[in-house]
Amino acid sequence: MKNKFNNLTSKEWLPFQKSWFRFISDEELYTSHIRFFTKPHQDRPVFLYRGPQGELAEKICVKQDLSFLSWADWMDASKDDTLNGPTQYAIIDLREEIDENTTLDEYEAIKRDVVREAETLFCHMEHRRFITVFMRNVQSERSFYPYAWDLAQNLAGIFSIKDEKVACMEEPKKEVRKSWFEPEKDVFYSLNFRKDEHSGGTFSHPKLHFFSNTRQQETRENFGNGISKWFILRPRSRNKKEILHPAKYPENLVEMFLREFTGAGDNVFDPMSGTGSTQLGALKMNRNAYGTELSQFFADIARERCSEWIAPTGNNNSSGESKPECRIMVRDARQVDTSDVPAIDYVLTSPPYWDMLNMKGAENQAKRKKKGLQTSYSGDKEDLGNIADYKAFVDELTKIYLSIAGLMKPGAYMTIVVKNIKKKGRNYPFAWDLAHALQQQLILLPPVFWLQDDISIAPYGYGNTWVSNTFHQYCLTFQKP
Numbered sequence: 001m002k003n004k005f006n007n008l009t010s011k012e013w014l015p016f017q018k019s020w021f022r023f024i025s026d027e028e029l030y031t032s033h034i035r036f037f038t039k040p041h042q043d044r045p046v047f048l049y050r051g052p053q054g055e056l057a058e059k060i061c062v063k064q065d066l067s068f069l070s071w072a073d074w075m076d077a078s079k080d081d082t083l084n085g086p087t088q089y090a091i092i093d094l095r096e097e098i099d100e101n102t103t104l105d106e107y108e109a110i111k112r113d114v115v116r117e118a119e120t121l122f123c124h125m126e127h128r129r130f131i132t133v134f135m136r137n138v139q140s141e142r143s144f145y146p147y148a149w150d151l152a153q154n155l156a157g158i159f160s161i162k163d164e165k166v167a168c169m170e171e172p173k174k175e176v177r178k179s180w181f182e183p184e185k186d187v188f189y190s191l192n193f194r195k196d197e198h199s200g201g202t203f204s205h206p207k208l209h210f211f212s213n214t215r216q217q218e219t220r221e222n223f224g225n226g227i228s229k230w231f232i233l234r235p236r237s238r239n240k241k242e243i244l245h246p247a248k249y250p251e252n253l254v255e256m257f258l259r260e261f262t263g264a265g266d267n268v269f270d271p272m273s274g275t276g277s278t279q280l281g282a283l284k285m286n287r288n289a290y291g292t293e294l295s296q297f298f299a300d301i302a303r304e305r306c307s308e309w310i311a312p313t314g315n316n317n318s319s320g321e322s323k324p325e326c327r328i329m330v331r332d333a334r335q336v337d338t339s340d341v342p343a344i345d346y347v348l349t350s351p352p353y354w355d356m357l358n359m360k361g362a363e364n365q366a367k368r369k370k371k372g373l374q375t376s377y378s379g380d381k382e383d384l385g386n387i388a389d390y391k392a393f394v395d396e397l398t399k400i401y402l403s404i405a406g407l408m409k410p411g412a413y414m415t416i417v418v419k420n421i422k423k424k425g426r427n428y429p430f431a432w433d434l435a436h437a438l439q440q441q442l443i444l445l446p447p448v449f450w451l452q453d454d455i456s457i458a459p460y461g462y463g464n465t466w467v468s469n470t471f472h473q474y475c476l477t478f479q480k481p
Ligand SMILES: C[S@@+](CC[C@H](N)C(=O)[O-])C[C@H]1O[C@@H](n2cnc3c(N)ncnc32)[C@H](O)[C@@H]1O
Pocket: 245, 247, 248, 249, 250, 271, 272, 273, 274, 275, 276, 277, 278, 292, 293, 294, 295, 298, 331, 332, 333, 334, 349, 350, 351, 352, 353, 377, 378, 382, 383, 384, 385
């Protein structure tokens, strides 16, 4: 198949499609992005750069046979229309401009600038070509500011938001180590936008009030000392019962979060228990395990797994040791109240990812169908995975989490495993939207990325455009004030 998008072979194309990568150096970062997002030709397409590494970017650009323009020169040229050709690709590197010392006012000023310039850029951009923004969310003195999510949502009013990549660093950012969240390893984003038939062209997106919540200031000190901002899990293969569920998370993820947020004897709850991974993990660590699940089928599997652990077949359980309590209800999460569970110390959960399991085309779905496995959770209309409207889905889920938060002890934490969703060529930043909605009442802590490294990469979009394979999930943690 002819590659119309860049000059990469399919072998080179594939690794770039993974939605996360290990950061090695700026040179490698710029080179991989420029090579992927450009297709040089004799008219020497324009590459535009804003950031602190102009010389490096220009050097790479010359090697790739592109016309390099710095942002400032380009702005001047665009004013008096002396631009000699449309821009094929732009990089905006804000990693130095926005850091933990950036105040909210300073950030707002940079954002206004970038958004205004992006509007001008939109008019000079080749159709179906990309801009990339490198930046990070920021943690300053005990507060978390999701600047990257905020800017992305704003730019999405102009360009179509296509995809994100997570750049994983081995080291923490030096300054971060002093603050209240002390991850061993840092991350930043490569946020990618495209000019296409869905793009707005003018900034019309409502401003998200990510920062209106002063509760961000109330977070406990020393959160996250045992947790790194990103981690790779290689889960063991699932057993016969577990594989019946289309989307369970691995036990080692459960263990990791329980170790961080709970102690022995605590009450752990999952409002959408699935096959009971949260409860089983809790029991193994001597925590009380509670939960609810809409589907009788999955609740039965969850109960069976947990009772096997509490009283394994053939074990007469004569040790006399007190066992943690376990109770999994078959009920709509909306119907749980204080009479059903003791005050909760920690919630670990994962929702249906909108109605994605009902999408017949999904590759994984086809494989499951072939094996005779269930491809959706249920046909039940109370099943959140059956709500077709995105906004209605996020609203309903938010209501559920807030009502569960009502059952939590003050100061208790809730971790939700989610991901951003791509559906029919559009991007729905589900993780960010959910974080934004819950942040109105709960304290949002820095997210942690669960990275998947054991799935083969599919060549989506090869030769035409960039569509990533989403191999990173967000573990969003909130604290009840
Ligand atoms: C992503 S799965 C959870 C998987 C689970 N963490 C595990 O590891 O097995 C989401 C679950 O939510 C359940 N669910 C959907 N709507 C629900 C509702 N209204 N109340 C309770 N559970 C619901 C689905 O049946 C599904 O099992």
